[in-house]
Amino acid sequence: MISFDEAFDKVMQHTQDWGIETVDLLESTGRVLAEPVLADRDFPPFDRSTRDGIAINFTAIEKGRSTFPIEGVLSAGMPQKTLSSSEFCCEIMTGAVVPQNADTVIMYEQTTLENGNAIVKSIPKKGQNIHKKGSDASTGTVLLQPDRRITAAEIGVLATVGKSSVSVKKLPKVCVISTGNELVDVSEIPLPHQIRKSNTLSLHAALSKECIVPELLHLADDKKVIQDSITKVLQENDVILLSGGVSKGKFDFIPEVMESLGVKKIFHRVAQRPGKPFWFGVQKEHNTQVFSFPGNPVSTFANYHVYFVPWLYRCLGLNYPKKEVILDQVVLNDLPLTRFVQVKTYLEKGKLFAKPIEDGGSGDLASLSKSDGFVCLRPRQQKYKKGELVSYIPA
Amino acid sequence: MISFDEAFDKVMQHTQDWGIETVDLLESTGRVLAEPVLADRDFPPFDRSTRDGIAINFTAIEKGRSTFPIEGVLSAGMPQKTLSSSEFCCEIMTGAVVPQNADTVIMYEQTTLENGNAIVKSIPKKGQNIHKKGSDASTGTVLLQPDRRITAAEIGVLATVGKSSVSVKKLPKVCVISTGNELVDVSEIPLPHQIRKSNTLSLHAALSKECIVPELLHLADDKKVIQDSITKVLQENDVILLSGGVSKGKFDFIPEVMESLGVKKIFHRVAQRPGKPFWFGVQKEHNTQVFSFPGNPVSTFANYHVYFVPWLYRCLGLNYPKKEVILDQVVLNDLPLTRFVQVKTYLEKGKLFAKPIEDGGSGDLASLSKSDGFVCLRPRQQKYKKGELVSYIPA
Numbered sequence: 001m002i003s004f005d006e007a008f009d010k011v012m013q014h015t016q017d018w019g020i021e022t023v024d025l026l027e028s029t030g031r032v033l034a035e036p037v038l039a040d041r042d043f044p045p046f047d048r049s050t051r052d053g054i055a056i057n058f059t060a061i062e063k064g065r066s067t068f069p070i071e072g073v074l075s076a077g078m079p080q081k082t083l084s085s086s087e088f089c090c091e092i093m094t095g096a097v098v099p100q101n102a103d104t105v106i107m108y109e110q111t112t113l114e115n116g117n118a119i120v121k122s123i124p125k126k127g128q129n130i131h132k133k134g135s136d137a138s139t140g141t142v143l144l145q146p147d148r149r150i151t152a153a154e155i156g157v158l159a160t161v162g163k164s165s166v167s168v169k170k171l172p173k174v175c176v177i178s179t180g181n182e183l184v185d186v187s188e189i190p191l192p193h194q195i196r197k198s199n200t201l202s203l204h205a206a207l208s209k210e211c212i213v214p215e216l217l218h219l220a221d222d223k224k225v226i227q228d229s230i231t232k233v234l235q236e237n238d239v240i241l242l243s244g245g246v247s248k249g250k251f252d253f254i255p256e257v258m259e260s261l262g263v264k265k266i267f268h269r270v271a272q273r274p275g276k277p278f279w280f281g282v283q284k285e286h287n288t289q290v291f292s293f294p295g296n297p298v299s300t301f302a303n304y305h306v307y308f309v310p311w312l313y314r315c316l317g318l319n320y321p322k323k324e325v326i327l328d329q330v331v332l333n334d335l336p337l338t339r340f341v342q343v344k345t346y347l348e349k350g351k352l353f354a355k356p357i358e359d360g361g362s363g364d365l366a367s368l369s370k371s372d373g374f375v376c377l378r379p380r381q382q383k384y385k386k387g388e389l390v391s392y393i394p395a
Numbered sequence: 396m397i398s399f400d401e402a403f404d405k406v407m408q409h410t411q412d413w414g415i416e417t418v419d420l421l422e423s424t425g426r427v428l429a430e431p432v433l434a435d436r437d438f439p440p441f442d443r444s445t446r447d448g449i450a451i452n453f454t455a456i457e458k459g460r461s462t463f464p465i466e467g468v469l470s471a472g473m474p475q476k477t478l479s480s481s482e483f484c485c486e487i488m489t490g491a492v493v494p495q496n497a498d499t500v501i502m503y504e505q506t507t508l509e510n511g512n513a514i515v516k517s518i519p520k521k522g523q524n525i526h527k528k529g530s531d532a533s534t535g536t537v538l539l540q541p542d543r544r545i546t547a548a549e550i551g552v553l554a555t556v557g558k559s560s561v562s563v564k565k566l567p568k569v570c571v572i573s574t575g576n577e578l579v580d581v582s583e584i585p586l587p588h589q590i591r592k593s594n595t596l597s598l599h600a601a602l603s604k605e606c607i608v609p610e611l612l613h614l615a616d617d618k619k620v621i622q623d624s625i626t627k628v629l630q631e632n633d634v635i636l637l638s639g640g641v642s643k644g645k646f647d648f649i650p651e652v653m654e655s656l657g658v659k660k661i662f663h664r665v666a667q668r669p670g671k672p673f674w675f676g677v678q679k680e681h682n683t684q685v686f687s688f689p690g691n692p693v694s695t696f697a698n699y700h701v702y703f704v705p706w707l708y709r710c711l712g713l714n715y716p717k718k719e720v721i722l723d724q725v726v727l728n729d730l731p732l733t734r735f736v737q738v739k740t741y742l743e744k745g746k747l748f749a750k751p752i753e754d755g756g757s758g759d760l761a762s763l764s765k766s767d768g769f770v771c772l773r774p775r776q777q778k779y780k781k782g783e784l785v786s787y788i789p790a
Contacts, residue, residue, distance in 0.1 A: 159593035181470065196557055350746055
């Protein structure tokens with residue numbers, strides 16, 4: 001049995017790179033950007049009016065002029081015009097190109113329009129109300145660095161520079177497998193000694209946050225069945241997430257079968273609760289990673305968030321931020337195990353607190369719906385104090 | 396022009412209810428639960444072993460017995476057996492039903508198995524290593540209340556109680572419309588006076604977080620075109636999100652067209668920056684809400700998160716949590732406008748700080764990709780101090 005820190009480091013040392021692919025812009029939401037995104041032109045691409053009003057040449061104001069004959073109306077989407085002389089003005093709308101020979105925009109509210117003239121009511125500042133060409137970014141500027149999650153803001157930038165398709169990191173092919181003869185389908189009425197599958201569906205939902213749609217599979221506790229199925233699964237997937245079959249029970253065939261199929265055990269059993277019997281291995285030939293979690297719902301859920309998510313982030317080049325939150329009550333962990341305690345966090349006056357959630361042990365699935373993550377408490381003799389900073393893993 | 400608080404209240408007063416619908420379990424991730432979820436049986440449904448080891452009757456220990464003939468092996472998925480007498484034991488695996496006439500499980504590590512007998516090495520506690528029937532929840536207990544977002548944890552609970560289909564809140568049909576003659580498609584090369592559409596695509600991505608797939612539409616700045624299209628859109632949608640066409644420009648036809656089509660203006664123009672020309676209206680006949688945002692990317696993005704998201708949450712019965720964060724530098728807002736300042740938040744020693752992001756005004760889209768939300772600063776003469784708590788709107 002190894003410590004949590006050792007186990008975590010070992011998982012992190014076995015990253016994969018699934019390459020890149022090109023997807024349509026609207027399909028790229030939630031994916032990880034794999035290319036730098038450059039300004040294809042200046043932004044704004046022209047001197048752009050930021051108000052509805054009139055465009056003038058400031059030298060006229062300097063000469064004391066306040067009445068300007070209007071020689072046209074410019075709206076967004078019209079090609080650039082030229083002010084015929086500094087004695088004239090154009091009406092101009094927000095987003096329109098400021099005409100050549102003009103350098104200042106005065107909003108309607110500060111003018112009076114009469115008989116084809118605009119009368120300026122107060123002296124403007126030279127250059128006001130113009131968003132200058134290239135002032136946000138000049139052509140070639142890097143607007144987005146790669147290795148970031150594409151959200152609505154990035155979609156806006158990508159659209160602006162004409163990326164109708166985007167280079168993103170490929171995602172792993174994932175197979176989620178449950179084992180255990182006690183498990184029946186969700187739609188079935190279980191016999192008294194049976195329970196319904198829930199872990200694979202829960203993992204399916206968790207993976208959807210990462211834009212991954214896994215294959216779901218269930219295997220009976222039969223060595224031959226497991227062996228045949230996993231042979232195929234290993235060839236067709238980059239990652240296998242298993243729940244169940246890794247304890248010390250007589251029907252826990254997973255470690256044995258994995259090793260017989262050339263999946264090298266990196267470790268089995270971690271000094272942690274929940275999730276101690278976690279088995280982690282790598283099949284070199286297809287470079288398939290096997291995360292084999294114990295079958296209890298809380299164990300699977302904790303291990304998925306503690307190990308798999310940070311590992312996936314690292315594989316994709318994403319930063320997995322370390323988070324520290326404030327314990328809102330005393331917790332003792334004097335066992336020689338790292339504990340992952342379910343908590344509900346809440347923000348109060350700018351401080352992020354974590355309230356431990358009562359749970360009925362690692363089989364108590366309903367408790368997960370009351371929490372939003374785990375705090376990680378390494379073993380120690382002193383109690384973890386109320387108000388103490390502890391590391392937090394969102395789930 | 397009304398204040399931000401007044402505008403926000405008015406939007407919140409015009410909620411809708413789109414009813415409920417039933418979807419497949421795996422399709423329900425991210426949706427809002429519309430029914431209470433009850434335990435359909437006791438959880439666990441039987442006295443369940445939490446260890447691999449042997450099951451015994453504790454009275455034998457009390458009588459001084461330490462050697463137990465093994466009369467079978469029980470694994471998860473096997474119907475309940477009965478221990479033939481308190482002098483015997485069964486091997487039992489994690490997840491298996493504890494046999495009748497047994498009440499204690501001793502893990503293998505604390506036994507020695509020899510010649511068909513298990514020898515207990517130390518005295519166990521009565522009842523240990525058994526997850527008692529009904530201890531998590533008894534039949535009929537409410538496991539999940541409605542009006543909550545379905546995440547991976549809820550999927551696990553729903554699966555466990557056999558909900559292969561789930562009652563969820565219906566989502567609104569949303570049409571996202573851009574206006575402006577200067578806009579061309581993402582795949583086009585814009586002429587010098589043109590720019591590419593970005594707001595509708597950005598809103599499309601933002602709505603995907605709410606599981607909403609909107610219809611996208613672009614309208615030229617032509618009153619007749621706008622009128623005809625919007626007539627149809629009003630009939631077919633619950634919500635219209637518009638960007639552009641609500642300023643004071645000569646081609647900003649939206650307010651006029653909306654009112655001509657029976658969309659009652661609730662307000663136009665809010666004392667805020669960015670996003671001042673926001674127009675909000677309701678068409679009673681089809682109960683369609685119209686959020687008409689100014690066309691600048693930052694204005695549209697801010698108004699979407701400041702008004703639309705909390706409004707959607709309220710319509711769906713979700714709690715929209717108020718969040719306060721700590722400003723990490725001085726900000727002045729002595730204008731008579733509520734400001735929404737782009738910020739990047741970071742967690743440091745359990746405290747959530749907000750760092751204002753430099754931006755080049757409301758046209759600067761790239762700045763949005765550097766921020767993760769807005770802080771809301773109401774007008775006041777004193778500066779907002781470093782370390783001061785301010786309200787935060789995630790984006």
